[in-house]
Amino acid sequence: MTCDDARLSIGAEPGSTGPALEEHLLACPACRQFREEMRALDGNIRRALEHAPEPLTAQRRTAPAVWRQWALAASVALAMFAALAVWVLRPSDTLARDVVAHVQAEPESWLATQHVDAQAIEAALRGAGVELNITSNRISYAQSCWFRGHYVPHLVVNTTQGPATVIILKHEQVSARHTFHEAGMSGVIVPAGAGSIAVLTRGGGNVDQIAGQMEQDVRWLPKTS
Amino acid sequence: MRIIAAFGEPGMRNSQPESPVSSISERLPGSEVRAAFSQLLESLRPDLLRFAHWLARDRAIAEDIVQESLLRAWRSQDSLKDSGAARAWLLTIVRREHARLYERKRLELVSLEEVAETHAGPRVAQPDGDLFTLRHAIMRLPIEYREPLVLQVLGGFSTEEIARELALSPTAVLTRLFRARNKLRVICGMAAAPDVTGGEALS
Numbered sequence: 001m002t003c004d005d006a007r008l009s010i011g012a013e014p015g016s017t018g019p020a021l022e023e024h025l026l027a028c029p030a031c032r033q034f035r036e037e038m039r040a041l042d043g044n045i046r047r048a049l050e051h052a053p054e055p056l057t058a059q060r061r062t063a064p065a066v067w068r069q070w071a072l073a074a075s076v077a078l079a080m081f082a083a084l085a086v087w088v089l090r091p092s093d094t095l096a097r098d099v100v101a102h103v104q105a106e107p108e109s110w111l112a113t114q115h116v117d118a119q120a121i122e123a124a125l126r127g128a129g130v131e132l133n134i135t136s137n138r139i140s141y142a143q144s145c146w147f148r149g150h151y152v153p154h155l156v157v158n159t160t161q162g163p164a165t166v167i168i169l170k171h172e173q174v175s176a177r178h179t180f181h182e183a184g185m186s187g188v189i190v191p192a193g194a195g196s197i198a199v200l201t202r203g204g205g206n207v208d209q210i211a212g213q214m215e216q217d218v219r220w221l222p223k224t225s
Numbered sequence: 226m227r228i229i230a231a232f233g234e235p236g237m238r239n240s241q242p243e244s245p246v247s248s249i250s251e252r253l254p255g256s257e258v259r260a261a262f263s264q265l266l267e268s269l270r271p272d273l274l275r276f277a278h279w280l281a282r283d284r285a286i287a288e289d290i291v292q293e294s295l296l297r298a299w300r301s302q303d304s305l306k307d308s309g310a311a312r313a314w315l316l317t318i319v320r321r322e323h324a325r326l327y328e329r330k331r332l333e334l335v336s337l338e339e340v341a342e343t344h345a346g347p348r349v350a351q352p353d354g355d356l357f358t359l360r361h362a363i364m365r366l367p368i369e370y371r372e373p374l375v376l377q378v379l380g381g382f383s384t385e386e387i388a389r390e391l392a393l394s395p396t397a398v399l400t401r402l403f404r405a406r407n408k409l410r411v412i413c414g415m416a417a418a419p420d421v422t423g424g425e426a427l428s
Contacts, residue, residue: 008403008421011418012399013377038406045378049360050379
C-alpha cells in the first residue's frame with residue numbers, strides 16, 4: 001500500500017482498518033499522524049452532525065443587501081404578528097389542547113360520509129352516561145375514545161353548517177365557555193350537564209350555535225350506583 | 226413530536242389510513258402490528274429529522290420531507306421485512322424524498338454570496354473544538370460532499386451502500402468522502418492533505 005492509498009482510505013473512512021493499512025502505518029509515521037488527526041476530526045464531525053444545523057444566515061459576515069434588510073424587517077414583523085396571533089388564538093387551556101390533539105390524531109373521523117347505525121352510536125355512548133336526541137342519520141362517526149382517563153363519546157355530526165366534531169366530556173368541568181382556534185380548527189368547550197361538551201369544526205360553522213344545539217340534544221343520565 | 230397527517234379528501238374513507246398514529250388503525254385487524262410500526266416510526270423520527278435537516282439545511286423543509294417520508298413508509302410498511310433494518314430503510318426513504326424535492330424545486334441552488342463564503346478560505350475553529358464553526362462548514366459543503374458524509378457518519382452506511390444509494394462507484398464515494406473531510410480539515414485549522422484521489426471524477 002502506498003501513502004496515497006493509505007490517505008485516501010483514512011480520509012474517506014477514518015475508522016477503517018485492515019492488514020495492508022496497518023502494515024503501512026507501522027512503517028509510515030506521517031500517515032500514522034494523518035490518521036490520528038483525521039480520527040480526531042471525525043469525532044468532531046460526528047458531534048457536529050448530531051446537533052441540528054443553525055440557519056445559514058446566522059454566520060453571515062458580509063453586510064446584507066438592502067432588500068435583505070427589508071426582508072428581515074418584514075420577517076420580524078411577520079413573526080411578531082404570528083406570535084401575537086398564536087397568543088390570541090391559543091387554546092384557552094390544556095383541555096382545549098388535548099381535545100385538538102385528539103381530533104388531529106383521528107383524521108379519518110372527518111372523512112366519513114355515511115351515517116353510523118344506531119348500534120354503533122349506542123356503543124359509543126355506552127358508559128358515558130348520556131343519551132342523544134339526534135337521529136342516527138345525522139351522525140357520520142361515532143367512537144368511544146379514551147381521553148384523559150375516561151372513555152368519552154367522539155362523534156361527527158352533520159349540521160346545516162357542515163360536519164362538526166362533538167366530544168362529550170362528562171368528567172371535565174369547565175367554569176365558562178372557552179373558544180379556541182388551532183390547527184385549522186375552530187372550537188368551543190361549553191359547560192353542560194355534569195361536565196362539558198367540546199365542538200370543533202374545520203373551515204367554518206358557527207361552533208357556538210352547534211354547541212347550543214348539542215346542549216339541547218344531549219341528555220345527561222343520572223349516576224347509577 | 227406527534228406525526229400529524231394532512232386531512233384527506235372526502236371519499237377516502239375506505240383507503241389505507243395515512244397517519245402512522247391514526248388511532249383507527251388500532252381498531253383494524255392487525256392493529257398490534259400497525260401500532261408497533263407506528264411506535265417504530267415515532268422512535269426514529271428525531272434521527273430522520275436530523276438527517277433531513279442536514280440534507281435540506283432548512284428545518285421547515287426537513288419537517289416536510291420527514292412527514293412525506295413517514296407517509297410513504299406507512300403505505301409501504303409491508304416491504305419492510307426486518308424491523309432491524311428499519312432505520313436504514315427510513316433514512317433511504319428520507320434521502321430519496323429530499324432528492325425528489327430537490328429535483329422539483331431546485332432547493333439546493335445557493336446564492337453566489339454563499340458560494341463565495343464557502344470558498345473564502347479557512348475559518349479557523351476556536352481551541353477546545355468549535356462545533357458551531359464545524360456545523361456551519363458542513364452545512365456549506367456542496368451536496369455532493371455533504372450527502373455521502375451525512376449518510377456515512379449519521380446514517381452508518383458503508384461505502385458500498387452509499388455507492389448503491391447514490392448510483393456511484395465505490396471509488397467515487399471514497400473520493401467524495403475524502404474531499405469532504407479534507408475541506409473540513411482546512412476549516413478546522415489543519416493543513417490540507419494533498420488530493421490523493423488522482424483527480425477522480427465524482428461519478
